[in-house]
């Protein structure tokens with residue numbers, strides 16, 4: 314929790330202690346989080362006939378992480394046009410506003426129970442208890458921090474997660490420092506290297522512990538090569554030093570088990586370290602609600618409607634699994650919104666024989682993990698998956714026993730890029746067994 | 760004779776082929792390394808006239824935030840990016856701002872405008 318969140322929570326507590334009336338409300342649908350996931354879920358649920366929707370957002374405005382992602386590269390799939398994060402967000406903010414969805418800003422959700430009671434606090438309203446028919450969890454993700462990584466050394470100021478630095482620069486107009494080293498070469502790290510450089514900072518290096526970058530080639534070219542910022546793979550920071558402020562870092566090469574190789578250490582002088590070492594779905598609330606969690610994604614286990622193991626609680630967007638493209642967040646959240654609407658209107662049919670979806674071989678995970686809904690007017694059911702390591706020229710296959718339900722060619726598969734494959738829903742009507750396996754196989758092996 | 764090899768990473772798709780151009784006095788003689796025709800087109804354009812969209816921010820007075828995100832309305836010549844940053848840094852815009860508002864007209868004489876990429880309301884009172 315940030316300080317203001319803590320203050321809010323405390324003031325809510327004392328309000329409750331003073332036995333002030335807790336506001337009690339009932340609503341058809343409560344959406345937790347007003348980022349692109351929450352917005353798209355609300356919009357679609359509304360369009361499918363649910364009118365009583367409340368979006369609870371802890372920030373002072375809607376849009377989530379997109380408001381700080383000022384770069385272009387969003388919307389190519391969904392809008393067929395290349396937008397920046399804020400432009401993409403604004404489209405959906407306008408859509409929910411037009412529909413008259415009840416939006417509560419500066420409102421922090423503290424708890425969601427398995428009975429779908431939602432507790433939220435805000436400065437204006439104090440504590441509100443909402444009894445909801447359905448809940449969509451759309452809290453997004455948070456960044457891994459230095460503590461999670463245990464870099465030894467001093468604890469000087471000047472170490473930021475890349476996302477925090479992004480918010481400082483792009484929304485608050487504050488530069489985190491003048492000479493930076495970036496740890497982690499995922500897209501966020503690459504984007505921040507360019508951003509710091511163009512704002513006048515020296516970016517000494519981007520370090521990556523893996524043998525390859527986790528970011529898109531396009532970002533390597535346009536964020537690093539354009540400005541001669543060095544990318545050093547198989548290297549990591551083994552120490553951060555400095556008294557009050559960061560003065561430098563010690564860097565070491567690593568072997569294939571990511572162990573630092575003795576004798577390879579060298580120092581880089583810098584006043585800022587940005588960590589871009591991964592995102593984790595933000596699931597304290599989900600766990601509190603008792604939903605089953607997935608060991609690989611770090612998010613809830615869901616079915617094809619993005620319903621969790623708790624009846625009426627749904628999840629979509631980065632809270633479910635980390636997405637690299639917001640377009641898929643939108644698609645997934647619309648699936649959730651549509652499914653919620655069907656459930657609330659009582660016209661959802663549940664399959665007698667749920668189908669389990671398994672990932673095998675090179676596939677690290679597949680979302681959804683099972684198919685339980687049968688009510689189908691949808692033609693296609695998209696599966697989202699990731700691979701463990703980069704591969705060239707592969708087929709993504711979905712099989713059931715001896716039958717092949719889908720096969721799609723990918724020129725290149727990378728862990729950093731989510732792959733989607735569509736199954737034809739008609740094929741699900743008559744299956745040899747209630748288990749699908751998803752694999753990614755090199756072209757030669759087919 | 761100034762004959763040169765120019766290496767360009769194709770970014771027209773995620774494969775990222777390394778394309779090399781044989782260049783003679785600024786004229787492209789041959790293109791190798793691309794696994795599809797799009798790669799040749801991309802490499803030619805990137806050699807002759809590399810362009811980029813520039814996303815950045817501009818200072819705001821009286822807004823709910825002190826910065827508004829902006830971008831070049833079209834891709835602009837890559838060599839002008841840093842000068843464009845300086846020109847944008849010199850302006851301050853008054854809130855409220857609407858998405859699409861022109862923040863800097865014809866930046867660095869490139870014929871490209873810098874436009875706001877979101878609505879930014881003014882602070883109340």
Ligand SMILES: Cc1cc2nc3c(=O)[nH]c(=O)nc-3n(C[C@H](O)[C@H](O)[C@H](O)COP(=O)(O)OP(=O)(O)OC[C@H]3O[C@@H](n4cnc5c(N)ncnc54)[C@H](O)[C@@H]3O)c2cc1C
Pocket residue numbers: 345346347348349350351369370371372375376377378379382384385386387388420421422423451452453454476479500501592595598629630631632635636637638639640642
């Ligand atoms: C730094 C970064 C850079 C990215 N760059 C790109 C890119 O270049 N191209 C691209 O297509 N995609 C990009 N993405 C991915 C894309 O932006 C995200 O996948 C998308 O924004 C996720 O949407 P979301 O709604 O799930 O989460 P978010 O946008 O994070 O929204 C979650 C919302 O929930 C709110 N919230 C959380 N907890 C609570 C609570 N307890 N109570 C109330 N509200 C709460 C948060 O304040 C936030 O507004 C990037 C993501 C990140 C993190």
Ligand code: SF4
Pocket residue numbers: 769770771772773774775776792793794795796797798799801
């Ligand atoms: S040359 Fe063709 S295959 Fe290679 S990166 Fe470019 S578009 Fe992709």
